[in-house]
Amino acid sequence: MFFRLAIAALTAILIIATSIMSPGITSEKTVKPKVPGVYQFELGDFRITALSDGTVPLDLHSVLTNTNPVEIDRLLDRSFLTNPVETSINVFLIDTGDKQVLVDTGSGELFGDRGGKLPMSLQAAGYRADDIDIVLLTHIHSDHSGGLVVGGQLMFPAATVYVGKPDIDFWLNPANAKRSPNYQRYINEAVKTVKPYIDVDKLKPFSGETVILPGITARPTPGHTPGHSFYLVESKGESIEFWGDILHVASVQFPKPKITIEFDVDSNAAAAQRAKQFAEAETSRRLVAPAHVSFPGVGHIRAENQGYAWVPVDYR
Numbered sequence: 001m002f003f004r005l006a007i008a009a010l011t012a013i014l015i016i017a018t019s020i021m022s023p024g025i026t027s028e029k030t031v032k033p034k035v036p037g038v039y040q041f042e043l044g045d046f047r048i049t050a051l052s053d054g055t056v057p058l059d060l061h062s063v064l065t066n067t068n069p070v071e072i073d074r075l076l077d078r079s080f081l082t083n084p085v086e087t088s089i090n091v092f093l094i095d096t097g098d099k100q101v102l103v104d105t106g107s108g109e110l111f112g113d114r115g116g117k118l119p120m121s122l123q124a125a126g127y128r129a130d131d132i133d134i135v136l137l138t139h140i141h142s143d144h145s146g147g148l149v150v151g152g153q154l155m156f157p158a159a160t161v162y163v164g165k166p167d168i169d170f171w172l173n174p175a176n177a178k179r180s181p182n183y184q185r186y187i188n189e190a191v192k193t194v195k196p197y198i199d200v201d202k203l204k205p206f207s208g209e210t211v212i213l214p215g216i217t218a219r220p221t222p223g224h225t226p227g228h229s230f231y232l233v234e235s236k237g238e239s240i241e242f243w244g245d246i247l248h249v250a251s252v253q254f255p256k257p258k259i260t261i262e263f264d265v266d267s268n269a270a271a272a273q274r275a276k277q278f279a280e281a282e283t284s285r286r287l288v289a290p291a292h293v294s295f296p297g298v299g300h301i302r303a304e305n306q307g308y309a310w311v312p313v314d315y316r
Helices: 002-021 069-078 118-124 142-148 165-171 174-179 183-193 195-199 267-284
Strands: 038-043 046-058 085-095 100-103 134-136 160-164 203-206 210-213 216-220 229-235 238-244 287-290 299-304 307-312
Touching: 038 238, 046 118, 046 142, 046 229, 085 118, 085 287, 134 210, 142 183, 160 165, 160 216, 165 183, 165 203, 174 183, 183 195, 267 299
Parallel strands: 100 134, 134 160, 160 203, 238 287
Antiparallel strands: 038 046, 046 085, 085 100, 210 216, 216 229, 229 238, 287 299, 299 307
């Protein structure tokens, strides 16, 4: 009797093992759910949440400028990377207690399934799109303003959108399409994602340093785009600055701030702005949050050799 039971049990085990290993048979264990990217921490009375919109591969040999493939590969190798590099698309939420403020919106539908993960990450963090009171755009580019509209509808219907006026003037002016082969696409995307908020009087351009809310200040940092801006957030003596596209590739542009990218509207101004802001952040030791440093993209900058190095925050 015992022998027959043992044989039956062994047979059952073999059948299950064969099912799991067979490529023609699916198992619930092989189904991998999409996991949202969420990282939260306190800043004074505020809660900051880093939200992943996904990642996108960048062929650095073709998009980086004022450099060459040999230099790029040497710098990547120091960070154990090879070209192309997977680049994070980071979005940030500031919960002041009274207001929910989103910094950038990710790529929405504009990058296909590479981006557009913000709604899932937002939900996992305990927020809904309808909860957002204010959207702060660092600038108007696909992976920062693309998530404003999804499925032809306003993604954040209750929100007022703030952006530097020079970006509105530039990216909603059809005449600028002639300035670069890529600009027509950027203008079309701005019309698709930003203009709907203008049409319902939900967009507020600003010029110069502007207080958006107590503790949240917009700081124009033109170069990458004409209206590119940082957002400085302060509460109870603590601060963080949201940086947008001051850089795209940490392993390359921190050690060599002079290296630019073809997405810059004015590459010389972008490089000068980067050098200025890196130096200020290193001196102040301020917490910063760039859009394209590996998620969650929050940390400090220290001087290193003739450039800088990224120091991510301790996991909390």
